[in-house]
Amino acid sequence: MTPQSVTSAVEVSGLVKRYGATVAVDGLDLTLRTGSVLALLGPNGAGKTSTVEVCEGFRTADEGTVRVLGLDPRTQGEQLRPRIGVMPQGGGGYPGVRADELLTLIATCSANPLDPAWLLDVLGLTGAVRTPYKRLSGGQQQRLSLACALVGRPELVFLDEPTAGMDPQARRLVWELINALRRDGVSVLLTTHLIDEAEELADHVVIVDSGRVVAQGSPQELTADEPDDQQLRFRTRHGLDTSLLLAALPEGLRVREPSAGSYLVEGRITPQVVSTVTSWCAQQGVLAEELMVAKRSLEDVFLELTGRELRG
Amino acid sequence: MTPQARFTPGTFTPAPGRGKLSRMFLAQSRMEILLTLRHGEQILLTVIIPVALLVALTLMTVIPMPDPRVGSATARVFALAILSSAFTGQAIALGFDRRYGILKRLASAQPRWLLVTGRVTAALAVVAIQIVILGGTALALGWRPPASGIAWAVLLIILGTLTFGALGVLLGGALRAEIVLALANIVWFVLLLIGGLALGVDSLPSGVAAVVQLLPSAALAEGLHAAVVNGTGPGIGPVLVLLAWGIGAAAVASKTTKLD
Numbered sequence: 001m002t003p004q005s006v007t008s009a010v011e012v013s014g015l016v017k018r019y020g021a022t023v024a025v026d027g028l029d030l031t032l033r034t035g036s037v038l039a040l041l042g043p044n045g046a047g048k049t050s051t052v053e054v055c056e057g058f059r060t061a062d063e064g065t066v067r068v069l070g071l072d073p074r075t076q077g078e079q080l081r082p083r084i085g086v087m088p089q090g091g092g093g094y095p096g097v098r099a100d101e102l103l104t105l106i107a108t109c110s111a112n113p114l115d116p117a118w119l120l121d122v123l124g125l126t127g128a129v130r131t132p133y134k135r136l137s138g139g140q141q142q143r144l145s146l147a148c149a150l151v152g153r154p155e156l157v158f159l160d161e162p163t164a165g166m167d168p169q170a171r172r173l174v175w176e177l178i179n180a181l182r183r184d185g186v187s188v189l190l191t192t193h194l195i196d197e198a199e200e201l202a203d204h205v206v207i208v209d210s211g212r213v214v215a216q217g218s219p220q221e222l223t224a225d226e227p228d229d230q231q232l233r234f235r236t237r238h239g240l241d242t243s244l245l246l247a248a249l250p251e252g253l254r255v256r257e258p259s260a261g262s263y264l265v266e267g268r269i270t271p272q273v274v275s276t277v278t279s280w281c282a283q284q285g286v287l288a289e290e291l292m293v294a295k296r297s298l299e300d301v302f303l304e305l306t307g308r309e310l311r312g
Numbered sequence: 313m314t315p316q317a318r319f320t321p322g323t324f325t326p327a328p329g330r331g332k333l334s335r336m337f338l339a340q341s342r343m344e345i346l347l348t349l350r351h352g353e354q355i356l357l358t359v360i361i362p363v364a365l366l367v368a369l370t371l372m373t374v375i376p377m378p379d380p381r382v383g384s385a386t387a388r389v390f391a392l393a394i395l396s397s398a399f400t401g402q403a404i405a406l407g408f409d410r411r412y413g414i415l416k417r418l419a420s421a422q423p424r425w426l427l428v429t430g431r432v433t434a435a436l437a438v439v440a441i442q443i444v445i446l447g448g449t450a451l452a453l454g455w456r457p458p459a460s461g462i463a464w465a466v467l468l469i470i471l472g473t474l475t476f477g478a479l480g481v482l483l484g485g486a487l488r489a490e491i492v493l494a495l496a497n498i499v500w501f502v503l504l505l506i507g508g509l510a511l512g513v514d515s516l517p518s519g520v521a522a523v524v525q526l527l528p529s530a531a532l533a534e535g536l537h538a539a540v541v542n543g544t545g546p547g548i549g550p551v552l553v554l555l556a557w558g559i560g561a562a563a564v565a566s567k568t569t570k571l572d
Contacts, residue, residue, distance in 0.1 A: 078423065082330040086420035092413030096350050108339040109421040111329025133412065148417060155326040180319035186326055
């Protein structure tokens with residue numbers, strides 16, 4: 001099968017992965033179109049890393065089929081390996097190796113590598129090239145791991161929580177880099193639990209929970225404006241009695257105070273509704289701050305689907 | 313530099329391909345040797361104690377040793393040196409390498425067998441350095457190895473390195489790094505004392521001696537004794553013991569070794 005005839009970089013169908021009695025992945029389907037970015041979004045323990053490790057060939061699926069660039073990662077790993085880049089969670093290096101040594105070593109495993117010195121420089125590691133791996137900060141180790149994943153000019157990269165432990169500047173840099181990857185035709189499958197990351201980067205978001213897909217689509221599709229499901233938010237003094245406001249508003253709207261001082265009106269928001277809310281605030285003698293009308297955010301969708309409870 | 317200019321179009325255009333295997337093998341072996349030599353703390357076990365033991369066994373006549381003293385001592389410290397680096401050193405290195413995630417990183421860039429050959433090459437290189445240091449010290453103490461035994465000695469050294477290397481991988485590949493660190497050192501200590509190294513098998517009571525002879529340390533020491541003192545081959549016993557331990561360890565390790 002020639003690369004050109006494969007339109008999906010990754011195809012996962014009915015994937016099941018168990019560790020003893022625990023079912024980490026419970027019938028998961030996903031498709032990554034060639035040249036696009038897919039974000040696998042889910043809380044901790046959702047099965048994201050297990051899914052990615054099966055795609056990379058590090059773990060074997062218990063059920064289901066996985067095709068990466070048209071190949072079976074378990075039985076055709078030799079063929080697949082040069083074509084993919086892998087960034088495992090938590091990076092990876094010899095404790096005593098220097099950054100430039102490690103990247104150069106990985107570069108020798110490829111026929112047409114990027115220049116390791118340039119890659120280290122672009123990822124802000126030039127100052128740390130002679131530092132032993134175990135003394136690098138978490139963010140530096142992550143960036144080095146990303147460099148190792150990309151140095152071989154792969155067609156497809158798997159990035160497992162690529163910005164974990166990074167400061168905002170480094171995170172921005174990695175986002176830029178991922179956008180550049182997509183622009184140059186590289187397919188990207190990344191896992192994250194950061195909603196803004198998924199929103200910013202992904203062409204396609206797959207929300208997973210407890211090993212299953214609970215929703216998928218583009219960020220726009222997932223947060224599509226349903227006329228009856230809009231929100232009006234504002235901030236003001238907390239603990240106000242909202243029953244008067246509710247009475248003044250049209251039928252079918254809901255009012256609540258999800259956190260102290262932060263109010264939410266949900267339903268069909270019209271100019272009338274905005275006026276009613278501001279009048280009520282004036283009557284109460286308080287100023288409505290940060291008043292905005294917005295559709296649901298991806299975060300709202302995510303929390304709705306995966307619950308608000310902490311995952312152990 | 314504007315965001316758009318930092319990564320000019322075409323920077324990451326795919327161009328995959330596997331590198332030349334010979335280059336990868338050389339680079340990997342070189343890396344493993346370099347990193348092993350950087351582990352300065354291992355030098356106590358791998359060089360200093362064997363040299364000290366060599367000198368003590370040769371010169372301190374209160375310790376019973378078969379004659380010539382220096383030859384017998386050399387055989388035993390060669391075995392100790394191999395135990396230190398191929399087993400203890402490699403086990404600890406593997407345990408911590410797994411902890412820091414390098415195996416997964418390498419496995420995503422290289423075939424698995426290259427990971428193994430890189431480590432084997434490093435183990436042999438380190439053993440070669442140890443043998444040169446210890447051999448030089450022994451020669452200075454009056455050791456005159458019989459020429460007929462040198463080839464046997466080299467073969468046994470290689471076999472011993474592979475056997476203890478396999479045992480090192482077995483330990484280092486299966487357990488947590490801290491546990492590997494403790495066990496690798498404990499085993500080293502136990503084998504030094506009662507594994508036919510500090511004390512020869514002949515100095516042990518016969519019942520104990522029969523068991524100790526089945527240990528790879530004693531077998532290696534015994535085989536090397538035949539080579540560097542008598543100039544003869546090791547006899548089938550020690551070779552079988554070393555092969556059994558080595559092949560057994562490798563077989564189990566192939567099932568139990570984890571990448572992380």
